[in-house]
Amino acid sequence: MPTFRNPVLPGCHPDPSICRVGEDYYLVTSSFAYYPAIPVFHSRDLVRWRQLTHVLNRPGQLPLQGLDVSDGVWAPTVRHHDGRFYVVSTLAVNRRGHLTFVVTADDPAGPWSDPVPLEAEGIDPSLFFDDDGRCWLTACRDAVTGGPGELWMRELDLDRLELAGPTHVLWQGAVRGAWVEAPHLYKRDGVYHLIAAEGGTERNHSVTAARAGAVTGPYVTDPRSPLLTHRHRGPDEPVHNVGHADLVDTPGGETWAVTLGVRPIDGTHTLGREVFLVPVGWTAHGPVFAPETGGVQLTERLPGLAAFSQPVAASRTSFDSPELGLEWSSLRGPVTDLIRPAAGGGLEIDAAPEPLGSTGVPAFVARRQQHVRCHVQARIGFSATLPSEEAGLAVFQNQDQHATLALTVDADGEARAVLTLREAGTSAVLATAPLTSGEAVLSVESDESGYTFRVQDCDTGRRLDLATVERPFFSTERAGGFVGVHLGLYATANGRAGGGRARVHWFDYQPAD
Structure with a gap:
């Protein structure tokens, strides 16, 4: 069986988000206080990726001066709808969400618009386009009651690029006492599946889920949660800190997830959080991550897609x-x-x-x-x-x-x-x-x-x-x-x-x- 080697994007490429347009796949990751911000990658086989541009690559688009390197642009999400690409993300200051914004482009290679601020608190925004054409923004924030975090939703007016209507609190996570973040919403066979991350982005990181019959809920925790984690693996496990997943379907009906992870050596890692590719199956209960192995593998079977060549970068x-x-x-x-x-x-x-x-x-x-x-x-x-x-x-x-x-x-x-x-x-x-x-x-x-x-x-x-x-x-x-x-x-x-x-x-x- 043909295989590939994980990670598919080695080095510091955290918080991956992915979308498909026809036979083309596009991926973005966090950039923090580095400039230009939000790299955009393209692939046709989900394994070999070529960078196209950066979403924010013009002076003055977003203020980053004075920030710690780990502040800045956090956890972007990329989506495509009716011929237009959308990226939503957060500017973080002192490790907290400071500004949520949306940018758009007709071509993923750019140019991208200037950031449009949104009236949204918290971090990790995502977009979901429903069958009726309505667009919903989800994000995470400090919980109003209970705790410590919650996922919430509000409709995005695509003509004005403004949030409209009431705020819907969706879910407070599956892991008691753990911060819930990185929400992404998917619809399959009439059921809305809310995928999130919990446990922090270190050793206890995990992928959890909830589901509902209506887009605004109520959402019920998937009792199988966490659906993907390496928190229970020993120190010799080659991949740790697995979480922050986003799903994409291929034209042939396969589902794959991009997720972050690290490769520690003797308990420490220097390359940062990298992008790993994981197969996903579906049952009546919802998604099953890595159905053959139960975890993220350094060697994984190839997706059923045509090989995509890319030039080898000169040293x-x-x-x-x-x-x-x-x-x-x-x-x-x-x-x-x-x-x-x-x-x-x-x-x-x-x-x-x-x-x-x-x-x-x-x-x-x-x-x-x-x-x-x-x-x-x-x-x-x-x-x-x-x-x-x-x-x-x-x-x-x-x-x-x-x-x-x-x-x-x-x-x-x-x-x-x-x-x-x-x-x-x-x-x-x-x-x-x-x-x-x-x-x-x-x-x-x-x-x-x-x-x-x-x-x-x-x-x-x-x-x-x-x-x-x-x-x-x-x-x-x-x-x-x-x-x-x-x-x-x-x-x-x-x-x-x-x-x-x-x-x-x-x-x-x-x-x-």
Whole structure:
């Protein structure tokens, strides 16, 4: 039997949502405080995905400055109706829903509209288009009575893009005392199935369900809940934290779910929450997730769909195009005024005052780490004039937890490579190495045990291993938050103006898995 390898979207792609239009499938995930926001992916076989665009990719569409990396854009849902695509999502501030919005597009590759605010509290909004053409928004919020959370519904006027009519409280979940979130609604054989997530997005995460004969309820808990979870699995289970599922039917009548999960090593994970594909069957009682195995598998049978080819991404980025590829992100806003193609090839990065440890928009671009074993290197030239000026590679978990391997100078103005760790908001130098000039190949190699940082002096060819940082240092379990590691390029003058300009000749990301 043909199989595929999970996850289908490795690296930090949390909270997946999916829809189908004909033979085409479209998927979106959370982006938090990274910019552009809400990546959009396309597939024809549910296994191989190609990014098309970002939903929010224009300056000023959504305010992200000042936010922690794990705040920002949470849990989008994508749906298609009458030739138009809809995405609803939430801007989170201080880990709470701050603004719910909807955007639309006729083409999933864009352009997408500017966000339209909706009068909706809470997080995790979703849309359901009923057979009569009416559209309903569901979301979760603090429970008015009982607790601690509840799912609610209100009609969305598609002409005005405004919520209308009364609010209907649908359900408070199946797991007593657990927050219920991530509601998605489906209709099958005249029955409305409400799928949700409970137990938090960590080890107790799970998929639960309720059903009703009318769209507004009353909803009755599916007694089989949780329908999908790995909370009861032991520490050697390769996939944990399973939940936040969205369903899609194929033209041939199969049902599949996309769900998030993590792949821990010795109890910690660094890649973030990834997208896994799970088969779903149906019985008179409702959906059955992973009917053959009862859980999310690293190796799973292929959907009954034609294979979909996609180009293999090159490992080296030479920055020859005027714009960065879709795999690159900045923090909290565009950096086009700080980072640009260099004349003759490569990338120029201004050593702006904003440091990586701030909640502003630093001169920083990064891509997700998608493989536990990988090798990243970049040839960078930077002539610092002060020790406060630096440019180089960053292994970035969040603004308070990251490592930098930078070109700078010491107090005597001599060129050096410096490896710095920042944990819980405090920075400390771990290792240094002298250089003959301000140009070097900086590299980091990751595996199950740690991240090894190296430097090669471009003038002499001399290579030096600086240090290895244990892998759990960059884990969500140690750093907190909801994101995975990003690997990237940066420059900063650490609060000073006029810090010079770095030149990146090329950047390599080479998987070793």
